[in-house]
Amino acid sequence: MAKRVVKNVEASIRARLLNLSRMTGENYNAVLLRFFxxxxxxxxxxxKYKEYFVLKGGLLLSIQRITIFRxxxxIDMLGAGISNDPEHLSTAIKEIARIELDDxxxxxxxxxxxxxxxxxxxxEGLRFTLVVRLGKIKSRIQIDIGFGDAVPLSYTKKALPPMLPGLFTxxxxxxxxxxxxxxxxxxxxYLGSATSRMKDYYDILFLAENHAFILKKLKMAIEATFTRRETDIGSRFFIYRSDYISEKEKMWKVFLNKIGIERRVDFxxxxxxxxxxLEPVIEADKKEENLIWDSKVWSWRDIVIPV
Structure with missing residues (x-):
């Protein structure tokens, strides 16, 4: 049987995205943005730039298929092995965006x-924005590129899970x-009481709830980041004070309402x-480095090796 040729690709894609929005209950504009x-x-x-940009941020969690994320x-990325010259990066973004696909x-x-x-x-980093169209629909995407992060662990490579079955990723x-x-x-x-970034707390908790970690790797990452950014990890204990928690409680509730999360957890x-x-990771000694994180019991435990 011959493959059916779609004459109006834009209209077909729009209809499928609208159907996806109705099925999931997700706002149509949010669906469109994710698709773009x-x-x-x-x-x-x-x-040719695929080895020079590393995906970070919220989209990273979507690709890892970690349930529903905020x-x-x-699009948050790390520039790796590429110049941070604005003109050079603009050229790269343009060349990427000009690749033609039947989507x-x-x-x-x-x-x-x-x-x-x-x-x-x-x-510092650089932010690019550009207009994107799907037929008569017009939107805008934002691409943030940072530099200089300390990453002691290897990057992984993975294909994007397509929002619409049959589309190439x-x-x-x-x-x-x-x-x-x-x-x-x-x-x-680092930011202390001045922080308004409730997303940092949300994201850490979200990852701990939905992913297994090896203590040694997480400890390496924490130590590398705090060293690279010249932050004293010993100054962290203010986070646990009751006055700090009370101060941020209202901000936390506003954040949850803003992102539309039904689940309610007190700050x-x-x-x-x-x-x-995180405290067991920071305080761990050598003999504890092979522990793994088990979110079901909310604890670090020994790796069980089958006999």
Whole structure:
């Protein structure tokens, strides 16, 4: 039987995305944004730049298939082995975006804008935005590229899980989850009471609930990040104080409402769970480094080797 040819790809894709939105209950605009992000990353994986950009952030969790994650508006990447020269990076983004695929998506490279970002961190990055179209639908994607992170663990490579069955996706480099945790924890400690980044607490807890970790690897990542960013890990204990927890409780509730998460956990419980997850890692000695994290019992335990 001959393969059916879709004459209007844009209309077909729009209809399938609308159906996906109805089936999942997810906002249609959010579905569209995720789709556009997926299609840009697919083009990245097909390009000559695929070894120079490593996916971080919320989309990383989607690719790892870790249940439902908070929505994210940007594609967050690490520049690895590539110059941070704005003109060079602009050229790379344009070449990636111009790759043609039969997915109905068109990235308008004439609309690229560039700005320097330095949000609650001491390491600068670059932010690119560009207009993307699917037929008459017009949107915009944001790509944040950072540099200078200390990553002692290897990157992995994995194909994107396609939102729509049958669409081609490609492999891209993925940031180690251990380093995701270490950087978020460092940001919490570094910013202290000034932080408004409730997403860091949410993300650490989310990862601890949905992924297994080897203590040694997580410890390596934490030590590397705190050393690279010149942050004293011994200053972390303010996080556990009752006055700090009370101060952030309202901010935490506002954050949960903003991202539309139905689950409600008090901030005091979040801190307690993060403490039980990370304190054994920070304080571990050599003989404890092979412990693995078991989220079901919320504890580090010995690796069981079958006899």
């Amino acid at each position: 992000q997926e299609r840009f990353l697919t083009r990245l994986g097909m390009s 929505p994210t508006v940007d 109905g998506v068109y990235f308008n490279t004439d609309t690229i804008t560039l700005s320097v970002i330095k949000e609650d961190a001491e390491y 490609s492999e891209i480099l993925l940031y180690p989850l251990e380093s995701v945790i270490s950087e978020k924890y460092q940001a919490i400690v 005091s419980q979040v801190i307690k769970m993060i403490k039980e997850f």
